[in-house]
Amino acid sequence: MAKLQRVVPCLWFDTEAEEAATFYTSIFDNARIVRVTRFAEAGQEIHGRPAGSVMAVVFTLDGQEFMALNGGPQFKFTEAVSFQVFCETQEEIDYYWSRLTADGGQEGPCGWLKDRFGLSWQVVPRAMEEEWLVDPDPARVQRVLEVLYTMEGKLEIEPLRRAYYGE
Incomplete structure (x- = not known):
């Protein structure tokens, strides 16, 4: 066993x-x-x-x-619990986003979504969690967050990357 x-x-x-x-x-x-x-x-x-x-x-x-x-209809999922999917590339983000929102899933802001069962997911670039939001330079983090908060649905890596590097 x-x-x-x-x-x-x-x-x-x-x-x-x-x-x-x-x-x-x-x-x-x-x-x-x-x-x-x-x-x-x-x-x-x-x-x-x-x-x-x-x-x-x-x-x-x-x-x-x-x-x-x-278990029955008594309990429903809420955004209080979500699963994060860390992605290396935009293609991975696109893949997971389209699959998890398929057949009745709902897009949310800033990389959040609900699948067709109501379970919440965050599909995010790995670099955001390992580099962009933990950088000791607060100006870099600020730029990334400013771009992140404008994204209405699926995250786009390139604008976030450009913000991080100040491009």
């Missing part, structure tokens, strides 16, 4: 856990569905789900393990 990852984000869905896991694993490299567990007759008075229907799906995205749980 494989060793369990110590910390695993659990994503609460109404009934779409398997659909969401399939969607996410189709987007990311090094991704797969690890296992699907199903409701049993035990606990019917609590969960009310038909025996044999999907209870939870464990999946990995680029080696990170997640669980998708069919």
Whole structure:
């Protein structure tokens, strides 16, 4: 038996856990569905789900393990929790942005989006988190932020890079 990852984000869905896991694993490299567990007759008075229907799906995205749980309609995703996707190139940003907003996803400002399940994502250049926003020169950081805050949707690397270098 494989060793369990110590910390695993659990994503609460109404009934779409398997659909969401399939969607996410189709987007990311090094991704797969690890296992699907199903409701049993035990606990019917609590969960009310038909025996044999999907209870939870464990999946990995680029080696990170997640669980998708069919917990019912009580809880919804909010922007209070989001996943960041760090990208090296504009092509990567374009790829993840278009895939994650597909089929009913919503674009948000400054590189934020919601996928069709309502889960929030930030698709950002890796350089922004590793260099541009942590530079000891406050003028460089200020220039990047000024450009960042004008971006209504998907981030564009080149204007951010030019701002960082003062071009």
